[in-house]
Amino acid sequence: MPMFDYHCSRCDRNTEELFRAQDAILDMISCEHCGSDACKIMSPHADMNRMWAGQAGTGGGVNGYMDRGLGVRVHSAWEADKIAESRGLVREQDYKPHFVEDFSEKRREQVAAQDKQTETYNANVKKYDGDKIKAMTETFTAKDCLDDKVSSGY
Ligand SMILES: [Zn+2]
Numbered sequence: 148m149p150m151f152d153y154h155c156s157r158c159d160r161n162t163e164e165l166f167r168a169q170d171a172i173l174d175m176i177s178c179e180h181c182g183s184d185a186c187k188i189m190s191p192h193a194d195m196n197r198m199w200a201g202q203a204g205t206g207g208g209v210n211g212y213m214d215r216g217l218g219v220r221v222h223s224a225w226e227a228d229k230i231a232e233s234r235g236l237v238r239e240q241d242y243k244p245h246f247v248e249d250f251s252e253k254r255r256e257q258v259a260a261q262d263k264q265t266e267t268y269n270a271n272v273k274k275y276d277g278d279k280i281k282a283m284t285e286t287f288t289a290k291d292c293l294d295d296k297v298s299s300g301y
Contacts, residue, residue, distance in 0.1 A: 153178070153185035161188070163254065165247050179258050 153162045155178035162179040166172055178185040211222035217234075221227045264286060271282035 152188045154188050155181060155183050155185040157181055157183035161185075162258075165250055165254075167247055179255055180262060 149166045149168070149172065151164050151166065151172060153164060153176050154160075155162065158178060158181040160178065160180045162176065162185050164173070164176055172187070174187050175184050176187075177183065211220045211226075213219075214221045214227045214230075217227060217230050217236075219230060221230065268282055268286040271285045272279060275281040275285075
């Protein structure tokens with residue numbers, strides 16, 4: 148399943164967007180941070196996933212066949228699946244229905260929550276005259292820290 152990064156020149160942040168194999172890949176989407184236009188960035192990773200998602204995995208003869216998605220010669224769909232699995236790839240038909248919708252929705256919620264926390268943190272840094280430890284303590288609960296929800300960017 149293809150995932151693309153989009154860059155927003157207004158707020159200088161990236162938005163990830165997941166597409167189904169049959170979807171048209173948009174050159175432009177709206178930035179999930181500020182709502183401005185974000186342009187597609189090509190990445191080899193996204194490209195490989197797109198090819199993989201488009202591969203149906205048909206059977207091969209004695210010499211196998213070239214799996215274009217994986218970029219290797221395989222002898223069976225089973226072998227292709229094993230290789231894909233070892234690379235952390237999942238065939239698109241294996242995703243649950245509404246996977247794309249759920250995934251996108253979840254990501255947007257996560258990003259919104261992160262943005263909000265960053266805002267709170269920055270406000271707290273100001274409030275404590277640049278004391279980042281105090282700001283951290285005020286912004287995040289101990290549980291957040293233990294759950295590894297706090298990004299290492301702070
Ligand atoms: Zn933006």
